[in-house]
Amino acid sequence: MKNTIQTFYKAFNDLDADTMCSFYHEDIVFEDPAFGILKGNKAKAMWHMLCESQKGKNFKVEVSNIKADSNTGSAHWEAFYNFSQTKRKVHNRIDAKFEFKDGLIINHKDDFSLHLWARQAFGIKGLLFGGMGFFKSKLNTQTNRLLEKYMKEKKLSP
Secondary structure (H helix, E strand, O other): OHHHHHHHHHHHHOOOHHHHHHOEEEEEEEEEOOOEEEEOHHHHHHHHHHHHHHOOOOOEEEEEEEEEOOOEEEEEEEEEEEOOOOOOEEEEEEEEEEEEEOOEEEEEEEEOOHHHHHHHHHOHHHHHHOOOHHHHHHHHHHHHHHHHHHHHHOOOOO
């Protein structure tokens, strides 16, 4: 399963959402601080949306410390990009945990400091408010609204 994780992040670095999603079980549950919990097609659509939004831009993923057995796995990965809303440079450091079923990823949880991310993405506003619960709630609402709009435009079922 270590190879699955390596290939997943290589595909992300290449902005190849189709390959990334091919490693997801149909009952995938994804979770991170920015989107909250996404299940099934919503989780897959998120990767498509993120990959499309970074094409032709200075996007890079570096992965390290990959560990896996047949049931679970983990990795540390770092994303380098310009946040689309503010054009500010972001270097996000993420720890991922995976659970596998039938040789595919069934649970994927990304954990990172939302406060540090917000400081980079939004500057002083992120520094002041990024660590507060209302910021996370508002961000989850915004990201999910964008995802729903994307899925509607692409005619993807939830």
